[in-house]
Amino acid sequence: xxxxxxxxxxxxxxxxxxxxxxxxxxxxxxxxxxxxxxxxxxxxxxxxxxxxxxxxxxxxxxxxxxxxxxxxxxxxxxxxxxxxxxxxxxxxxxxxxxxxxxxxxxxxxxxxxxxxxxxxxxxxxxxxxxxxxxxxxxxxxxxxxxxxxxxxxxxxxxxxxxxxxxxxxxxxxxxxxxxxxxxxxxxxxxxxxxxxxxxxxxxxxxxxxxxxxxxxxxxxxxxxxxxxxxxxxx
Numbered sequence: 365x366x367x368x369x370x371x372x373x374x375x376x377x378x379x380x381x382x383x384x385x386x387x388x389x390x391x392x393x394x395x396x397x398x399x400x401x402x403x404x405x406x407x408x409x410x411x412x413x414x415x416x417x418x419x420x421x422x423x424x425x426x427x428x429x430x431x432x433x434x435x436x437x438x439x440x441x442x443x444x445x446x447x448x449x450x451x452x453x454x455x456x457x458x459x460x461x462x463x464x465x466x467x468x469x470x471x472x473x474x475x476x477x478x479x480x481x482x483x484x485x486x487x488x489x490x491x492x493x494x495x496x497x498x499x500x501x502x503x504x505x506x507x508x509x510x511x512x513x514x515x516x517x518x519x520x521x522x523x524x525x526x527x528x529x530x531x532x533x534x535x536x537x538x539x540x541x542x543x544x545x546x547x548x549x550x551x552x553x554x555x556x557x558x559x560x561x562x563x564x565x566x567x568x569x570x571x572x573x574x575x576x577x578x579x580x581x582x583x584x585x586x587x588x589x590x591x592x593x594x595x596x597x598x
Contacts, residue, residue, distance in 0.1 A: 366424050366446040368393075368549070370431030371439035371524050372454030373517070374498075375465040377538030378432035381454055383559035384542070385429045388551050394430035403486045409434050410489035413496040420445045433469075434497045440527055450548065451528045453535050458517045462510060470507060473499065 368390050372378060382393040392398075399405045405423065412418050412434075420442060424430060431452070435442065439451060473494055481488040499507055506512050525533065534548040541558040 365421075366428065366430060366442065366449045368429035368431075369439050369442045369446065369449045369451050370429070370436050370454065371451055371528075372431070372436055372536075373461070373465070373520075374433045374436075374469050375461055376454035376456050377560075378436075378454055380538045380559055380561050381431050381452065381536070381545075382429075383561060384538075384545060385431070387554055387556065387559065388546070388549065390429045390549065390551075392427050392429075394424060394427045394435055395432040396434070397432075398427075399434070400490070406486055406490045406493065409497070410493040413493045413501075434493065437497055437502055439524070443528065449532075451524070451533045452545075452548070453521060453524045453528075453533065455521055455535055455537055456539075458514045461517060462513055466507075470499070 368385060370378060370381065372381075374396065378395060379397070382391075382395045382397075385391050385393045399409060408419075408423055418438070418441070424435075424442075424446075430436075430442070431454070443449060443451065473491070481491050499505065503513060503516065506516075521535065525535070534544065536545060536548075538558070538560065542553045546553045
């Protein structure tokens, strides 16, 4: 059962918060990285993006917390399903957030070519889910309008403050480290550094490695097909 629900956008330190929550024992923590590991979850989120009913208890049955997209978009629905949970809304400087998001997860949405998405259903489901839920629904197809998105970022935080009772909400900047997080969760501060991970350079490096692996894998498949065809015609 979820004890913590993250309502913050991706690129606001959500992976660092995931690691921190797991160190504190409020894990496993759900994150987009967990979605990518589970084809059944990719399909479930794809169905949600098509306005199919969501089975939240089943989706999160193995997790104590959730942060990041796509779950953070549904923080109000999750709070209704898990009424005892607390909400953590991660924030950062809006301009730095926008630039980081544009250069990482927004550009990563074009990581897989369209022809590859057509032949691999899981990749197709993920790409469509991400596009529909994040870029089209949440940001109304206007993410590239920088000024609009910066204003939306601020307005969304205000909306979360209005939607969640103050005693159950933490507005959290990960640069503040353990103290506000542990005080909010009523947990002792651990004797380890706060886990700052997944900065912009690291994320962009992962995109490059994934793109290379994808191209290499497709090239390898093409070579295998050519070898098989050659053996057939011999």
